Amino acid sequence: MVIELLPxxxxxxxxxxxxxxxxxxxxxxxNSASTIFTMDLWRHIRPRSSEWELMIVGRVFVLVLVVVSILWIPIVQASQGGQLFIYIQSISSYLQPPVAVVFIAGCFWKRTNEKGAFWGMTIGLTVGLIRxxxxxxxxxxxxxxxxxxPEIVKYVHYLYLSMILGLxxxxxxxxxxxxxDPPSNEMISxxxxxTRFDSSAASPKETTSPRSTPNSVSETDNITGQPDTTSSDDIFTKTKEDGTSWCSHLKRAILWLCGMDKREGDKHSPEAPDALEPADVLLYEDSTKTRVLNINxxxxxxxxxxxxxxxG
Incomplete structure (x- = not known):
């Protein structure tokens, strides 16, 4: 239509x-999918992974997503008569309502807990995936x-199904x-x-050291008791017998294309970040801005x- 009507x-x-x-x-x-995979999944697989490794894993995962997207094009052409807009709206109607309902319930109902969000999301997404x-x-x-x-496909429009999934x-x-059990006050503060105006200060009893948590990674090896000096960067570099590191030209080219060429002279001490403003100052809005934003x-x-x- 765009090509036919416009000059x-x-x-x-x-x-x-x-x-x-x-x-x-x-x-x-x-970017969102790469961040979720890198920070939520890859760090559980390799807890000691460095920032350099996480960046490479994230970029490789983006390449995988691009390949999957290209391979998915024939499926898009075969479904909904090849109409991309209808395909996008139908897929969104099948997958987005459970996420939106859980998010809204968590924001506006203090009784929402982790188990309710998990089972609501699981059942809603399962029904949407089946459709x-x-x-x-x-x-x-x-x-x-x-x-x-089937009648559920023939008579139930995807917009109607989105309302059914939401309910x-x-x-x-x-x-x-x-x-x-309901969530504690500290969890929803x-x-x-x-609870958006609750005090953000936590009591001393509730603050725990990161080393005391069971999921934290210890600074020493569990068997020998010695500090772990191995770095995740060893999977990208090799070491000769004399101790000098070397890397093949192909690997250097790949790292250069990824913007991650690493040299010995590039290691600088990170500068101290500027002092951040408190959250109360960053979240403050005067009444005029609040009214304008609400009207818009x-x-x-x-x-x-x-x-x-x-x-629709």
């Missing part, structure tokens, strides 16, 4: 805007062909949270809407809901 000059401009928006969304998704798989298995027939798809997730979160929020939300309902 010659505006076609390229509109395509540039659409491609820029798509690139922005993809880079945000790739997504059914859409891939049972493709929409042509206009002159009979529709033999189902909310029921599970509320039921499990009420059935299990300054994290919900009703209402206008933008109303416009988005209207456009979604009208064109």
């Amino acid at each position: 010659m000059g505006l076609r390229g401009l509109m395509m540039s805007v659409m491609i820029a928006a798509l690139m922005s969304s993809l880079t945000s998704i790739f 997504m798989v059914l859409d891939f298995v049972y493709a929409a027939p042509q206009c002159d062909q009979p529709d033999t798809r 189902l997730t909310l029921v599970v979160v509320v039921a499990v949270s009420l059935w299990t 300054r994290l919900t809407w009703f 929020l209402i206008l933008c939300t109303s416009a988005a809901v209207f456009l979604w309902a009208y064109f």
Whole structure:
């Protein structure tokens, strides 16, 4: 439609805007997924990994995501008649409602606990994934062909299913949270809407040393009692018998392309960071800014809901 209706000059401009928006969304998704994999998964596999290794793992994971995205293109073309917008909206309707409901419940209901959020997210995403798989298995027939798809696929639109998923997730979160123990006041302090003004100072009894936690990594080896001098950088470099480190030209080229070429002379002592302002100062807003932001929020939300309902 864009290519057919717009004049010659505006076609390229509109395509540039659409491609820029798509690139922005993809880079945000790739960065978020890379951060989750690197910080939440890779650090559990290698607790002593350095920042250098974490950066390489994150960039390699982004490359893997790019390859998977390219391989996923035929599936996008085969589903929803090859219409990318409908495909994106349907996938979002299957996967986003459980996440949104759990987030909103955690912000506005102090009784929400970890078990309620876990089971609500699990059940909601499971139902959404089942419906997504059914859409891939049972493709929409042509206009002159009979529709033999299951009733849940044939009669339940993906926007209706998003509302069903939201209600189902909310029921599970509320039921499990009420059935299990509530979170303590320290766990929800300054994290919900009703506790956002709580004092951030923790009592001395609740503050524990990082070394006393069972999940913390000890500074000494568990068997010998000696400090662990091995570094995770050893997986990227080799050492000769005389002690001088060397690296192949291919490996240097790869590290240079990743922006991670490491030399002996590049090690500088990190400068002390500037003093950060307290959280109370950073989160403060005067009444005028608060009113303006709230009015803009209402206008933008109303416009988005209207456009979604009208064109959906």
